[in-house]
Amino acid sequence: MDLPQDKNSLCIFCYHRANTFDLSENCDGFSESDFLKLFSTYIHLEKECYEKVPVAQLMFCEKCTEIITSFCECSSKMELPCLEMNSQVQKLMQRMMDADKRQFEVSLFGRQFESSVHEDIMKMRKELIFHCK
Ligand SMILES: [Zn+2]
Numbered sequence: 700m701d702l703p704q705d706k707n708s709l710c711i712f713c714y715h716r717a718n719t720f721d722l723s724e725n726c727d728g729f730s731e732s733d734f735l736k737l738f739s740t741y742i743h744l745e746k747e748c749y750e751k752v753p754v755a756q757l758m759f760c761e762k763c764t765e766i767i768t769s770f771c772e773c774s775s776k777m778e779l780p781c782l783e784m785n786s787q788v789q790k791l792m793q794r795m796m797d798a799d800k801r802q803f804e805v806s807l808f809g810r811q812f813e814s815s816v817h818e819d820i821m822k823m824r825k826e827l828i829f830h831c832k
Pocket residue numbers: 710711712713714715759760761762763764
């Protein structure tokens with residue numbers, strides 16, 4: 700295999716010779732930076748792992764670009780349902796937070812269960828609210 704003469708001409712993922720075009724040309728407006736953020740978020744990568752990477756220097760080969768393009772397309776399709784789900788999550792969280800302000804109903808609810816069961820339910824509610832934020 701020939702050694703590449705140009706600096707930074709290999710794909711960051713598979714080390715094959717990279718394409719010279721911008722990702723956004725065939726990835727429906729997604730830039731390298733958009734893709735990296737999206738992908739990192741999707742796999743729950745900590746921001747510290749990629750924030751120092753010089754995104755403008757990232758190169759992808761043809762095959763990896765196909766995979767990336769497909770990933771970005773899937774993400775586009777999921778965007779609306781995700782926004783809608785987030786909105787429902789926020790509504791449910793708000794209802795739980797409002798309910799916790801109504802002391803009479805809080806204690807009424809508590810009397811429906813044995814105390815250990817009630818404790819577990821309230822712990823779960825607290826975690827649900829925390830994670831909905
Ligand atoms: Zn590649």
